[in-house]
Amino acid sequence: TIKLIEKRHGTKIDLANLPLDDEKTFKLLQEGNTVGVFQLESQGMRNLMRRLKPSVFEDIIALVALYRPGPLNSGMAESYIRRKHGLEPVDFIFPELEPYLKETYGLFIYQEQIMQIANVLAGYSLGEADILRRAMGKKKKDVMEEQRSIFVTRAVERGYPREKVEKLFDDIAKFAEYGFNKSHSAAYGFLAYVTAYLKAHYPKELMATMLSIDYDKTDEIVKLIKDCRENGIPVFPPDINKSDALFSIENEGIRFGLAGIKGVGEKAAQHIIEVREKGGEFKDIYDFCERVDLKQVNRKVIESLIKAGAFDSTRISRAANLEVLDKAMSVAQSLQKTKSKGLMSLFGDETEIVNKEFPDTKEWPDRVKLEYERQAIGFYLSGHPLLEYKDIIQFSFNSTSEKDEWKDGQDVKLAGAITEVKTKRTQRGDLWATVEISDLEGTVSVLVFPNVYKEKMEQITEGNVVIIEGSVREEEESKSVIAKDIYPLNDKILSEVNNIVIKMYDEEITDEFLSTLKEFIEKNRSEKGKPVIIEAKLKDCFVKLQLHPDYSLPVEPEVFKELQRIIPKERITVN
Numbered sequence: 041t042i043k044l045i046e047k048r049h050g051t052k053i054d055l056a057n058l059p060l061d062d063e064k065t066f067k068l069l070q071e072g073n074t075v076g077v078f079q080l081e082s083q084g085m086r087n088l089m090r091r092l093k094p095s096v097f098e099d100i101i102a103l104v105a106l107y108r109p110g111p112l113n114s115g116m117a118e119s120y121i122r123r124k125h126g127l128e129p130v131d132f133i134f135p136e137l138e139p140y141l142k143e144t145y146g147l148f149i150y151q152e153q154i155m156q157i158a159n160v161l162a163g164y165s166l167g168e169a170d171i172l173r174r175a176m177g178k179k180k181k182d183v184m185e186e187q188r189s190i191f192v193t194r195a196v197e198r199g200y201p202r203e204k205v206e207k208l209f210d211d212i213a214k215f216a217e218y219g220f221n222k223s224h225s226a227a228y229g230f231l232a233y234v235t236a237y238l239k240a241h242y243p244k245e246l247m248a249t250m251l252s253i254d255y256d257k258t259d260e261i262v263k264l265i266k267d268c269r270e271n272g273i274p275v276f277p278p279d280i281n282k283s284d285a286l287f288s289i290e291n292e293g294i295r296f297g298l299a300g301i302k303g304v305g306e307k308a309a310q311h312i313i314e315v316r317e318k319g320g321e322f323k324d325i326y327d328f329c330e331r332v333d334l335k336q337v338n339r340k341v342i343e344s345l346i347k348a349g350a351f352d353s354t355r356i357s358r359a360a361n362l363e364v365l366d367k368a369m370s371v372a373q374s375l376q377k378t379k380s381k382g383l384m385s386l387f388g389d390e391t392e393i394v395n396k397e398f399p400d401t402k403e404w405p406d407r408v409k410l411e412y413e414r415q416a417i418g419f420y421l422s423g424h425p426l427l428e429y430k431d432i433i434q435f436s437f438n439s440t441s442e443k444d445e446w447k448d449g450q451d452v453k454l455a456g457a458i459t460e461v462k463t464k465r466t467q468r469g470d471l472w473a474t475v476e477i478s479d480l481e482g483t484v485s486v487l488v489f490p491n492v493y494k495e496k497m498e499q500i501t502e503g504n505v506v507i508i509e510g511s512v513r514e515e516e517e518s519k520s521v522i523a524k525d526i527y528p529l530n531d532k533i534l535s536e537v538n539n540i541v542i543k544m545y546d547e548e549i550t551d552e553f554l555s556t557l558k559e560f561i562e563k564n565r566s567e568k569g570k571p572v573i574i575e576a577k578l579k580d581c582f583v584k585l586q587l588h589p590d591y592s593l594p595v596e597p598e599v600f601k602e603l604q605r606i607i608p609k610e611r612i613t614v615n
Contacts, residue, residue: 041249064240075267101229110218125547148215150222162194252286255300258418278350281321285309326396329372347416357403441481448514485520496526543611566594
């Protein structure tokens, strides 16, 4: 990325001396616009950042430490957010502890804080404090009791009240279970800040680099391309006359690399580029076959290039190019043999020995075109079977982009295109299948066991667009879905919306926010709309309100798009 920035802008980026208070970077972080940013790109982390709204580098360090099961489940992360926004009192217990707890709003987040507090309050040496830290981490009851006695006795001897000291030790012990090494968190936080800075200031360069690194990882590529488009960076399809081997910057967008097409590979891609650089752009598929080494760029490679749309710039349809492929290769091989015998030199190198005609073949239907494209690239690039349903799907169904956050046994409802079906048999001979589902965000594997497979067999066909209801199955580092029901996706199902649900947290419920939301609802309300339900998570309770029918909202793309400017889309659902 750094070399690319220097090449394109003539700017040398000194990563070690970046300003740690860059306004543009923190705006990006506060918006949760961190796909491609080290440590901060998961959906859960992005949601956390939108609520926290980090404003200083220390917030990023804390985020890295807090985004772990312990702090999240214990409520520590929630307290950090509330305290930062002044919704929960900050208590340092003793004034002497403020210098060590101020940046974490009185919370014990880092292991180093425990050591510092032991030193200040109880006079622990550095070595003794480290023993205390390790004892807390290992949770050995006998050692903890011994340390508690030492800590309390010493602190009391230094003039601190026993009751408060005992409570402090118990609080420290409780939070120490989740304590994280600050030096590690700071290192990760700095790398996170650096990549966020690069994305904020040089988004095309960063994303082109990320795409090139992950060019053979389908889910990552889908996620990154979607993020590019959401940030106004177009991703152009592969092109034999414009693509590099990997992803490259072209004007205001990014060009898909030839090596990213399945079955092409870097070696063949590099050869195509070398031939193009030497002899100029390829005129058509005949010209292409004549000029490349057909041993390096074989039929399978060329077919993949056609299906991926890499020949589209020659203005011949994909269907026609595929139909003449064998002829073009045969002509090229004959021409190359003729050249090798010196016959062409009698009449000049430009002589053509056949008439290069293309059949008047109709282009494939969009659905076929997309399916071939998916086969060649690994995902849908120029479109998606779900696009026409996009505005409702994003609020009605679970997304594969949230896969990392799914819990074992969690119920999910997915809408997607079936891209692969593998049937198997149980020991009893019953048929079942593993099905790959592609939605607008990525893919997920679905297990369709015999009882469901038998009933829904007709729906389980590659290319079908379906709704799958099931539960999450987590095994080691992989997650799949066990199907409970499968049925076709259609307009009728998507129109069956009962309510629009808006979720919010108390740190964002300000007069300004409520005024903006009210203004939006009053402007867009409709007699034919759907009831609006507001779910608010407050400090001590959960509130659910259904607005008066006069304030119903229409289920329309433009309305939802405007609503997302007020509320993050993951907190807007329809049911």
